[in-house]
Amino acid sequence: MGIDGFLKQVLEIKSLEVSKAKSNIPLNTIRREAENTKPAASFLTALQKSSPDDIGIIAEVKKASPSKGDIRPDLDPVLYAQTYTMAGARAISVLTESQYFKGSLKDLEAVCANTELPVLRKDFTIGSYQIYEAKKAGASSILLITTILSKDQLTDYIHLARELGMEPLVEITSEKEFEIAYDCDAKVVDMNNRNLQTLETDLNVSKRIAAIIPEDIIPVEASGISCFADIDNGLSSNIFNFLVGESIVKAKDPELLIKELRNIK
Numbered sequence: 001m002g003i004d005g006f007l008k009q010v011l012e013i014k015s016l017e018v019s020k021a022k023s024n025i026p027l028n029t030i031r032r033e034a035e036n037t038k039p040a041a042s043f044l045t046a047l048q049k050s051s052p053d054d055i056g057i058i059a060e061v062k063k064a065s066p067s068k069g070d071i072r073p074d075l076d077p078v079l080y081a082q083t084y085t086m087a088g089a090r091a092i093s094v095l096t097e098s099q100y101f102k103g104s105l106k107d108l109e110a111v112c113a114n115t116e117l118p119v120l121r122k123d124f125t126i127g128s129y130q131i132y133e134a135k136k137a138g139a140s141s142i143l144l145i146t147t148i149l150s151k152d153q154l155t156d157y158i159h160l161a162r163e164l165g166m167e168p169l170v171e172i173t174s175e176k177e178f179e180i181a182y183d184c185d186a187k188v189v190d191m192n193n194r195n196l197q198t199l200e201t202d203l204n205v206s207k208r209i210a211a212i213i214p215e216d217i218i219p220v221e222a223s224g225i226s227c228f229a230d231i232d233n234g235l236s237s238n239i240f241n242f243l244v245g246e247s248i249v250k251a252k253d254p255e256l257l258i259k260e261l262r263n264i265k
């Protein structure tokens, strides 16, 4: 499937944003700063702990989205991160894309500075510059989307992230993309239930892909999860880590919802 519609637009905007960022802080400078940033909590170790008795929730700081528009545009990322930490989330995901998700690198830096949990930079990564930015901000992981990268890019970015001490989360939307991610040396894959072209979610996507995931890979189910029944459905496919955004951010009591998703009575 080619890249068009929403993805095409977001990648054009991203490319301009990265060029602008490079003209403020050159690549060599940000690389040196990233290399001098102290190690953050391990994303891989955190996710490896998860099991049916200790469900891993990666709780997302999500102000808005292309599919839903504004969700909570004024949310305080640090307050939410503190709530997620208290609720026993396994990790925190912070959207840094500004145009459609109203996120920023500032949100990422603020969250990283205020939690002991591993933090994922969720964005449309198109080059090494953004990987250095994430490390400099204190992140433990970055999102790499198989659909938008060549095999060479995916391999290079996975290894660069690892060299910087971050285990990347590699997003896939089909069995074919899983084979690509596996060949490129991914260890943690995010099976996205949301179709990036139509923006529709279907929880069967993860169930289907999970059937071919070998034991040496950690699968994460992402998108469209709103209650324990959705989690239970994933558990039956040997998925123990779940990335949840909108339903937590919109919940009256995000701490309670995270505990419900973790099946904590």
Ligand SMILES: O=C(O)c1ccccc1NCC(=O)[C@H](O)[C@H](O)COP(=O)(O)O
Residues within 6 Å of the ligand: 060, 062, 065, 066, 067, 068, 194, 196, 199, 222, 223, 224, 225, 243, 244, 245, 246, 247
């Ligand atoms: O959320 C969207 O509408 C979206 C559209 C296109 C690309 C990515 C998108 N979201 C980023 C995410 O990966 C989700 O925020 C994450 O999986 C959580 O999903 P949800 O629990 O459904 O908010």
